[in-house]
Amino acid sequence: MRGMLSFNPTSKSSLSSMKIGELAQRTGMATSAIRFYExxxxxxxxxxxxxGYRQYGEAALQRLQMIQLGQRLGFGLDQLRELFAASRDGLPHELVLQGLDERLARIDQLAADLARQRAETLELRERLASEWAAGRCFTLDASGEEKAA
Structure with a gap:
């Protein structure tokens, strides 16, 4: 989070100018990804x-690090683009917090969905193991309900 909050798109570079290869090395990104983001x-x-070579400074490095962080947290490029469009004079804190709250809600929903899927999968596995161990076949009826055959 620190990288997102300290991002300043208007800061002057405290790094010497970097070519795209050095920027790629520092971020771990492919040069093609950097060109795509640009x-x-x-x-x-x-x-x-x-x-004629592109020259990048600290602001570009910070922006790419923000993109990486956003993607690790599950934000899409369109969401990041909206955030950057609203960040002319630094990041809008309320917008960042709102986005994080929305992402947390989505993660909670995904976790609940996965927990339900896990429970159903475990129940089916146990039922199949029991039925098959008893020498019985197991099928689903037209409604998708399981039944011993």
Whole structure:
């Protein structure tokens, strides 16, 4: 979270200018991913040096780290794009907290769904093991309900 909250898209680079290869190495991203994020508006366009190469600074590094964090937490690129669009002068804290609350609610729902699936799978496994151990076949009727055959 610290990376998200300390993000400042207008900060001047305290790092020397980096070419895309160095930025890729520092973030662990492929250069093609960095170019994609730039082309899709997630990473602001960067300046090019006199040699024509893109030159990236600390703001680009921070933005890419935010993208990585957001994706690890399950946020989609469209959600991140909305957040970045609203962050001209730093991150809007209320929007970040709202997004995190929504994500937590979704995670809770997914966890509940998985718990139900696990319980049903365990119950079916135990039933199958019992029926098969007794030498009985097991089928489902038209409604999807199981029945011993």
């Amino acid at each position: 082309a899709s508006g997630l990473l602001p366009p960067t300046e090019r040096g006199s040699n």
